[in-house]
Amino acid sequence: MNGNRIAPSPGVRAARHGVDGRRAQAFLVRERQAYIARNPRSAQCADAAGRHLLFGVPLHWMCDWGTPFALHVESARGARVTTVDGQELVDFCLGDTGAMFGHSPAPVVAALQRQAERGLTTMLATADAAEVGRLLAERFGLPCWQFALSATDANRYVVRWIRAATGRKKLLVFNGCYHGTIDDVFVDLVDGHPVQRPSLLGQVHDLTAHTVVVEFNDLPALEAALASGEVACVLAEPVMTNIGMVQPAPGYWEAARALIRHHGSLLVMDETHCISAGPGGYARAHGIETDAIVLGKPVGGGLPCAVYGMSAELAERAVAAKRAAPPGHSGIGTTLTGNMLATAAMRAALSEVMTPAAYAHMFALADELASGIRALIGRHRLPWSVTQVGARVEFQFTPQVPRNGSEAGRALDSDLEHLIHLGLLNRGVMITPFHNMMLVCPQTTPDDVGRLLAALDEVLGQIVPA
Numbered sequence: 001m002n003g004n005r006i007a008p009s010p011g012v013r014a015a016r017h018g019v020d021g022r023r024a025q026a027f028l029v030r031e032r033q034a035y036i037a038r039n040p041r042s043a044q045c046a047d048a049a050g051r052h053l054l055f056g057v058p059l060h061w062m063c064d065w066g067t068p069f070a071l072h073v074e075s076a077r078g079a080r081v082t083t084v085d086g087q088e089l090v091d092f093c094l095g096d097t098g099a100m101f102g103h104s105p106a107p108v109v110a111a112l113q114r115q116a117e118r119g120l121t122t123m124l125a126t127a128d129a130a131e132v133g134r135l136l137a138e139r140f141g142l143p144c145w146q147f148a149l150s151a152t153d154a155n156r157y158v159v160r161w162i163r164a165a166t167g168r169k170k171l172l173v174f175n176g177c178y179h180g181t182i183d184d185v186f187v188d189l190v191d192g193h194p195v196q197r198p199s200l201l202g203q204v205h206d207l208t209a210h211t212v213v214v215e216f217n218d219l220p221a222l223e224a225a226l227a228s229g230e231v232a233c234v235l236a237e238p239v240m241t242n243i244g245m246v247q248p249a250p251g252y253w254e255a256a257r258a259l260i261r262h263h264g265s266l267l268v269m270d271e272t273h274c275i276s277a278g279p280g281g282y283a284r285a286h287g288i289e290t291d292a293i294v295l296g297k298p299v300g301g302g303l304p305c306a307v308y309g310m311s312a313e314l315a316e317r318a319v320a321a322k323r324a325a326p327p328g329h330s331g332i333g334t335t336l337t338g339n340m341l342a343t344a345a346m347r348a349a350l351s352e353v354m355t356p357a358a359y360a361h362m363f364a365l366a367d368e369l370a371s372g373i374r375a376l377i378g379r380h381r382l383p384w385s386v387t388q389v390g391a392r393v394e395f396q397f398t399p400q401v402p403r404n405g406s407e408a409g410r411a412l413d414s415d416l417e418h419l420i421h422l423g424l425l426n427r428g429v430m431i432t433p434f435h436n437m438m439l440v441c442p443q444t445t446p447d448d449v450g451r452l453l454a455a456l457d458e459v460l461g462q463i464v465p466a
């Protein structure tokens with residue numbers, strides 16, 4: 001097999017988004033050479049992995065970094081990742097939110113060590129489970145919770161419960177959304193029509209039959225879609241984060257919430273990324289009343305686990321649906337869901353890691369990062385903008401912040417993103433491989449932020465018109 005090399009990005013050959021194509025291309029060539037010279041051990045690991053791993057990586061997305069070959073990690077701690085070549089990187093990717101509270105937070109490590117000696121999985125609850133439920137109810141304001149192994153699973157299960165509870169079949173999502181690999185959401189709005197996302201592999205069902213898609217921030221479209229009375233629930237991120245960030249317009253959620261309720265539908269907030277907005281997520285911080293909440297990624301400090309919560313009314317209807325169904329497989333759950341190790345990790349993360357003090361530190365530094373990037377954009381005269389949701393900051397290749405998924409999608413430019421990310425990596429700073437998203441964690445320091453800003457300044461100086 002020869003899957004060990006990542007297909008090289010074509011680069012940025014023509015002027016775009018305020019960048020000089022010739023300078024950018026020359027920069028990319030230099031940065032690729034620098035990366036190859038700096039990471040010989042990663043190259044060896046990539047070669048070895050290419051023999052038996054499809055695409056030379058455990059998950060094909062790990063090829064999406066835009067590096068000449070996959071970077072391999074020796075260790076990760078706090079806000080730092082050390083590569084197998086001994087380079088220490090300041091990490092603003094943080095496992096794309098899985099490590100949003102720092103790599104290996106001490107209370108989670110201690111809980112895992114304690115639990116690992118006492119069993120990993122039994123298909124039975126430990127005493128930690130009730131405490132996790134209590135902590136979640138207190139934090140998010142919803143009374144009833146279930147566990148899952150990933151945010152994808154949590155979304156899949158909550159949609160299933162809601163379809164069963166309401167007897168309605170349709171799901172409404174926003175154009176450009178991502179909620180994990182729950183298939184139902186992969187429907188795009190193309191020229192006003194729903195179209196199954198062409199990148200989706202191996203899906204044989206027509207997803208447009210039961211998924212309705214509208215633009216974010218478009219209340220008339222939402223109302224028209226809900227009017228059929230067939231929509232079981234709206235599944236949404238309170239701020240879209242996966243096609244570049246899109247903030248709700250002032251008053252949007254208040255009005256959307258009223259429409260959803262008026263048409264007998266339910267609102268599920270996927271807070272997996274927007275937990276960056278505060279300890280209770282974006283919805284709690286902004287007073288948006290939800291029927292269900294999903295949270296994955298950092299809820300176990302980086303261990304695979306997730307949760308979903310329901311209002312008392314929805315929980316009652318879900319229980320009634322289960323009781324009314326014949327015995328047998330519900331289609332909800334997996335063997336290791338709620339395992340003892342993950343439950344111990346969640347208890348530690350919720351009670352000792354995702355604290356108001358941690359958020360206060362993260363917010364202050366994220367503010368600094370956002371204003372620093374705005375200043376760089378101004379200095380380099382780039383037609384770009386910056387969006388921030390608490391500890392999450394992103395720059396986008398558009399002068400006006402996008403109002404919906406279509407506008408945000410038009411501002412994406414993976415070749416330019418990869419070039420910038422590679423330049424930053426070579427300067428000891430790592431950001432998320434998808435668009436230009438950065439997270440600040442409790443261990444991030446003001447110096448780290450300064451380092452990212454200095455590296456970005458240097459990269460921009462080499463790709464903007466001379």
Ligand SMILES: Cc1ncc(COP(=O)(O)O)c(C=O)c1O
Nearest residue numbers: 150151152178179180270272273
């Ligand atoms: C908002 C949102 N929900 C769900 C998921 C899925 O998370 P996981 O891949 O851990 O299942 C993601 C992943 O990026 C996400 O951004």
